Amino acid sequence: MARxxxxxxxxSGQADEFVDDPVIDIRRRRDQLHARVAELxxxxxxxxxxxxxxxRIRVDVLVKQAVxxxxxxxELSEIERILKTxxxxxxxxxxxxxxxxSSGAVFCWQCGHQIVRxxxxxxxxxxxxx
Numbered sequence: 717m718a719r720x721x722x723x724x725x726x727x728s729g730q731a732d733e734f735v736d737d738p739v740i741d742i743r744r745r746r747d748q749l750h751a752r753v754a755e756l757x758x759x760x761x762x763x764x765x766x767x768x769x770x771x772r773i774r775v776d777v778l779v780k781q782a783v784x785x786x787x788x789x790x791e792l793s794e795i796e797r798i799l800k801t802x803x804x805x806x807x808x809x810x811x812x813x814x815x816x817x818s819s820g821a822v823f824c825w826q827c828g829h830q831i832v833r834x835x836x837x838x839x840x841x842x843x844x845x846x
Contacts, residue, residue: 749792
């Protein structure tokens with residue numbers, strides 16, 4: 717199953733549809749995430765201001781908005797790290813959550829799934845990878 721991104725235009729130019737291609741235009745995704753993080757920061761600040769001006773702070777609403785911001789910021793940070801280490805793009809995607817990862821990544825930055833599997837030395841020589 718390929719990772720999909722809301723707002724990403726597909727080949728027909730329509731946005732918000734599922735994209736079945738596992739190849740990600742990582743620079744375009746970085747630009748989208750930059751805009752999304754800025755928008756979420758703006759929204760969170762406005763939300764705090766509005767709540768404070770009405771003297772009714774709802775922490776649950778703020779936390780929900782902050783979590784969305786943190787997730788977008790975490791993905792943006794990982795994509796920027798990938799672009800710095802590999803100018804040609806990602807090395808692959810996580811089989812568990814389909815998040816992009818760079819070569820040399822041992823665990824997925826998104827879900828923590830192990831990307832590199834340890835193999836017993838004896839199995840290498842016998843040809844049985846289990």
